[in-house]
Every structure is written in C-alpha cells, then in structure tokens.
Amino acid sequence: MVVDMTSLDLIACCKPLAADALTDEEASATAALFKALADPARVKIVNLLATSDEPVCACEFIPALGLSQATVSHHLRKLTEAGLLEREPRGKWAYFSLDREAAAELAGLVDLPEVVR
Amino acid sequence: MVVDMTSLDLIACCKPLAADALTDEEASATAALFKALADPARVKIVNLLATSDEPVCACEFIPALGLSQATVSHHLRKLTEAGLLEREPRGKWAYFSLDREAAAELAGLVDLPEVVR
DNA sequence: TGCACATATCGACAAACATCGTTACGATGG
DNA sequence: CCATCGTAACGATGTTTGTCGATATGTGCA
Numbered sequence A, B: 001m002v003v004d005m006t007s008l009d010l011i012a013c014c015k016p017l018a019a020d021a022l023t024d025e026e027a028s029a030t031a032a033l034f035k036a037l038a039d040p041a042r043v044k045i046v047n048l049l050a051t052s053d054e055p056v057c058a059c060e061f062i063p064a065l066g067l068s069q070a071t072v073s074h075h076l077r078k079l080t081e082a083g084l085l086e087r088e089p090r091g092k093w094a095y096f097s098l099d100r101e102a103a104a105e106l107a108g109l110v111d112l113p114e115v116v117r
Numbered sequence C: 001t002g003c004a005c006a007t008a009t010c011g012a013c014a015a016a017c018a019t020c021g022t023t024a025c026g027a028t029g030g
Numbered sequence D: 001c002c003a004t005c006g007t008a009a010c011g012a013t014g015t016t017t018g019t020c021g022a023t024a025t026g027t028g029c030a
Helices: A024-036 A040-050 A058-065 A069-081 A100-109 B024-036 B040-050 B058-065 B069-081 B100-110
Strands: A085-090 A093-098 B085-090 B093-098
Touching (some): A040 A058, A040 A085, A040 B024, A058 A069, A069 A085, A093 A100, A100 B100, B024 B069, B024 B100, B040 B058, B040 B069, B040 B085, B058 B069, B069 B085, B069 B093, B093 B100
Antiparallel strands (some): A085 A093
C-alpha cells in the first residue's frame, strides 16, 4: 500500500500518537489470548475451573455446557493451546485446571490504570 | 440427544462442580467483551487510546494500523458497540476515547483471585 | 450552492470458527 | 487378549468475521 507523500499538507486534525505502541507480534499475541475467551462455552469452562480448587474431569463439562463431547474437547483444546489451561491425564480420564500464571498475565493485560500513566 | 439413564453406574470419575456457575446470558455477555478484543487491530486501537490522555481522531488509526479506512471504521464500530469506546463527533472528524468504566469492568472480569475464593 | 473532505455503510469474498457424527487412540478391567 | 470406556482427531457443514472497493452521508468552506 504505497501512498503519495509528495506533499505534507494533509496533517491537520490532530497530534501524533504515542510512540511506544504495541508491535504486530505483541498485538497478535494479546488478541490470541482474548480470542481464546471469545466464546461463551470457553468462558464457562474457565469460570468453572476458577471456582474449583481442584482439577476438573473433562467429562464434567459435557453436561455443564450442554454440548457434544467432540465440541467440548475442541474448546478444551483451544484453551490449553492458548496456555490458559493445564491438562493432566489420570488413567483414562483427563483433568483440567486453570494456569494461574497465565490468568495473572491476562489480568495484567487489562489492568489499564498503569498504562494510562 | 436422548441418553439411556436407566442405570446410575456411570457416575464415577469426579465430584459435582460448583453450583454458582455463570448463566448463559452472563457467559455470552462476557464472551462478547472478549470478542471485541479478539483482533490485533482492535487491541492496537485500545492500546493507543489507553496511552493517550486525549480523544484520538479516527484518521490517526489508518496509518497506525496499516488498514483501509473502511476496515478501520469497522473495527472502531465493533469496539464502540461493545461499550469499550466512546465516540465524539467534532465537525467532520470523529474522535474516540476509552470508556474507562467499561475498561474497569473488563479488568474486574479477569481478576480471578476473588473468584478463586 | 457546490466542492472537497472525513467517516460510515454496503456488497462481496475469502478465511476462520463452532458444531457435530464418526472414527481412531489409550487405558482399564475381566 | 479382548471388550469397554473416555478422550482426541478427522471430515463436513453452516455461520461468523476481516478485509476491501465503491458508494452514501454529512460537515465545513469558498
């Protein structure tokens, strides 16, 4: 996208923005985290895990969410890939728990007050 | 999806989940907020606004994001609809600023420590 | 009034996504 | 070893979403 910059007379409406803006990579990484939570089913999963002090069996989410086993597995995968969940196999069951560190990182992201200077 | 429930011997792997789970409406509302931020361009917009103590002209975002005017307008609309941005027309320009109240609400959402009990 | 400009909206298109039935993988228990 | 059961992966399908060019709307200015 090449723009004709031969004249400078188009700068009229406002002052330059902050110089320390997010890079493409930072913005994409942040968006990926939010994307992992951008679904009601995944919000419920995180909520259920946040209110449980013990890992939760995958089978619990199926009735709790009212979705098929395949769909629940899909959502658990998305959250795990995003780093928000930890997966712990126990025999033939899979137990999931919140990655508290990732949750803290997420909390730091939206903690704007410090960013506001 | 009708399941044969004539016997109860399938309850074996874990204990019941917390009773105070999110409702469908709560989960959807929360997901909608995250969905608004689930895009790198929108993350950048919020970041730029968070680091500016004054409203920012819409035209600033076009070079900052490297996207077309139509696309930038689309993203600003999404964020505004989600309640995260405030739109203020000034003559033929449109100025945007962060809705600090909505940002605080978002911060409260991911502030898990209290939910962890 | 009419032109120039900033922004919003429309229509279209490709990519990503949620959902599910089915199948494959692994572990348990007889 | 075989049958069973829980979970993950595959393939398909309908929906949503990001992107852009073109057009419409609306404002300021000569």
